[in-house]
Amino acid sequence: MLIKRRFLNTKVKIVTAVVAVGVVVGGALFTLPMDNAKGAGSPYPPTDSENWNPEPVWRDEFDGNSLDGTKWTALNGGWGDEGQQVRSCYTRSDENINVSGGSLNLIGLYKPGATCTGGNTKTGNFTSGFVQTKNKAYFKYGYIEARIKMPKNKSTWPGFWMSPNNSPYSAGWPDWGEIDIVETKGSNHQFAASDAHWRDKNTPTGQTGSHRNRQGVIPSSKFGTNNDTTEWHTYGVKWTEGKLEYFIDGEWHHTITEFKNSNSTGSPNGPFDQNFFLRLNLAIGGNYIDSPWDDPINSVGAANGEGFPATMSVDYVRVYEMRKPKEVEVKDTQLRKLLNDRLSTVFSTNRKDDQKITDVELERLTDLNLSYSNIYDLTGIEAAKNLQNLLLNNNYISDLSPLSGLTSLKILSLRNNCFADISPLAGLTSLTSLRLENQRVSVKPNDKSFASPLKDLVGNTVSVTNSAEVVNDTATPGNIQLLSLPASGASPILNAPWTRSVTIGAISATFSGTLAIDTSAIPRAGQPQPQPQPQPQPQPQPQPQPGNPSAAAHNPVNKPQNAVSGLLANTGFNAFLGVIATLALVAAGLFILR
Known part of the structure; x- marks a missing residue:
């Protein structure tokens, strides 16, 4: 009884699953993206990539x-920060700013007597390049990175940094803040640092508060053996x-949080x-x-x-944004309960059995044991x-099918379940262990030859083991044929075992089980066949006669309107009777003459 109940439950589940798969596949085809191109990139953000969108914004x-x-906008004019004794004039010239070989190149040149325009006209000896995204691209929070090769020149001060696009905090630096993703100095090729600048809240006005910053020097060990800032490195915040x-x-290599409690903006996270x-x-x-x-x-x-010349080369600049978690539909209540139990452990929180689950949360899971769970x-x-x-x-x-995209799986064990089609597993080439034995599948055909539900990794039919009752239909490949049916009164179930060796990537597994065939819907020999019931034929409606539009309204349906029409209506039948009578007389005459 337990086995029969399982098979009946399984039949219901198979029908439900087939309908669900049809809906899901149809919806997936409708929503297939037209294009999903993705360029190569470095690992980011290194500590919690699951919380960030994989494509740059x-x-x-x-x-x-x-x-x-x-x-980008290329700056033109000025000699940099005179208070910091910067000596370069920024120009828009191609000799100072160019894009070639897949890189942005900012080039410092020795140009004795160069005239720097763009506001305060001056002369000097050095020109260079400066680009920014002000009013074109600006961001509040995110992961920002660039791959940069710094110059070898002893007198260079290259930087990758950020400033507020339109800050409400004061009218100047450092109140409005500055984020220095990386700065290096040519006088020391092992030196690179990250920093941030703001003003503290020593006074109500803020303007007389102290300039604050917290620099983090990148350990030279981070550059690797025989490596320094003049080689390619990816810097990010x-x-x-x-x-x-x-x-x-x-x-x-560095974290800054001090501004939360000491900034002059009046905002807890300003500037x-x-x-x-x-x-x-x-x-x-x-x-x-460093001097000199x-x-x-x-x-x-x-x-x-x-x-x-001195060249700062930039391979790329990318900005990523944090993901917005999406709720995941978990239909099976037992599966939802077990997932919430596991997530409670991962996040050290108490979760309800029916609590909503997000994609970001599920991506934290690496191991799940859901055996013997009635899923x-x-x-x-x-x-x-x-x-x-x-x-x-x-x-x-x-x-x-829900397993088809789990391409990080190494161990997958599915013994003693009810599936007939293993093609969704074909792409799991990272597997090192796979178990597929002892599946319990049931079908209820209405004919002795029916399509097999058993499919291998590429969708080909898996053969059952031939027996005196059940064989693989050679006349119709892909079908199973029943040679005989259980006797009346006996169990209608015929069992057909199968075994198939399959290979995914570098591993092999055995896909095996028993197909329970419920023959109760297949007609037996001598069993009366249901006869189609005759359908009532529609009767023609009488048509009004010309010149007498109300005639149809005064006569019952199908009733002749006069004696002539009644006679014509019976002419065919009378002729038939005449033929029969004539044949009878001829036969009688022949009998008498015999």
């Missing part, structure tokens, strides 16, 4: 042959509410709670650089590429895309 790969004016976290080549834009520049000279190289004239003519439907588990070990033995699972 803004980017420039510098694959063209000129600066993209829709994204993860900027979230109340926190700035800095990275180099995917590794954390770093506004939109900031991006800046890339190559300063020449300045007091950030702070005066760039001392590096003119330096050997080994440490003189001029019928795996819908929702597809969001746990970082699962590596999944045990689902001894359940009632009939549809494996």
Whole structure:
């Protein structure tokens, strides 16, 4: 009785699953994206990538042959910050700013007597490049990174940094804030630092408060053996509410949170709670650089590429935004309960059995043991895309499609379930262990030859083991044929075992089980066949006669309107009787003459 109940329950589940799969597949085809191109990138943000969208919200790969004016503005004029003794004039000239070889290049040049325009006209000896996204691209929070190769010149001060686009905090620096993702100095190729600047709240006005910053020098060990700032490195900042976290080549090196309690803005997270834009520049000279190289004239003519020209190259700049968690539909109440139990452990919280579950939460799971759990439907588990070990033995699972995208799986065990089609597992090539034995599948055909539900990894039919009652139909490949049916009064179930060896990637597994065939819907020999019931034929409606439009209204349906029409109506029948009578007389005559 228990086995029969399981098979009956399984039949219901199979029908439900087939309908559900049809709806899901139809909806998926309708919503297939037209394009989903994705470029290569470095790992980001290194500490919690599951919380961030995989595609940048803004980017420039510098694959063209000129600066993209829709994204960047090139600064023109000025000699930099005279208070910091910067000696370079920023120009828009191609010799100072160009895009080539897949990189943005900011180039410092020794130009004796150069005239710098763009406001306060002056003359000097050095020119360079400076680009920014002010009023074109600005962001509040996100992960911002750039891959940069710094110059070798001893007198260079390159930077990748951010400033507020329109700050409500005071009218000047440092009240409005500054985020320095990376700064280096040519006088020390092992030196790189990240920083932030703001003003503290020592006084109500804020203006007389102290300038605050908290610099984090990148450990030289982060650059690797025989490596320094003059090689390619990826510098990034993860900027979230109340926190700035800095990275180099995917590794954390510095965090700043002090501004939360000491800024002069009156806002708990100010000034770093506004939109900031991006800046890339190559300063020449300045007091950030070690003496004597702070005066760039001392590096003119330096050997080994440490003189001029000096080039800061940028491979790409990318900005990512945090994901907005989406609720995952988990149809099976038992599966939802078990997932919430596991998430309670992962997040060290108390969760209700029926609590809503998000995709971001499920991505935290790497191991699940759901064996012996009375699970019928795996819908929702597809969001746990970082699962590596999944045990689902001894359940009632009939549809494996939710597992098709779990490409990080290494161990998958599905013994003693109810599935007939293993094609959804074909793409799980990372598996190192797979168990598929002892499946319990039931069907109820209405003919002795019927399509087999058993499918292998590529969708081909899996053969059953031939017996005296059940064989693989050679006349109709893909069908199963019943050679005989159970006797009347006996159990209508015929069992057909199957075994198939399958290979996914580098591993092999055995897909096996028993197909329970319910023959109760197949007619037996000698069993009366249901006869189709005759359908009543529609009767023609009488048509009004010309000149007498009301005639139909005064005569019952199908009744002749006069004696002539009645006679005509019986003419065919009378002729038939005449023929019969004539034949009878002829036969009688022949009998008498015999």
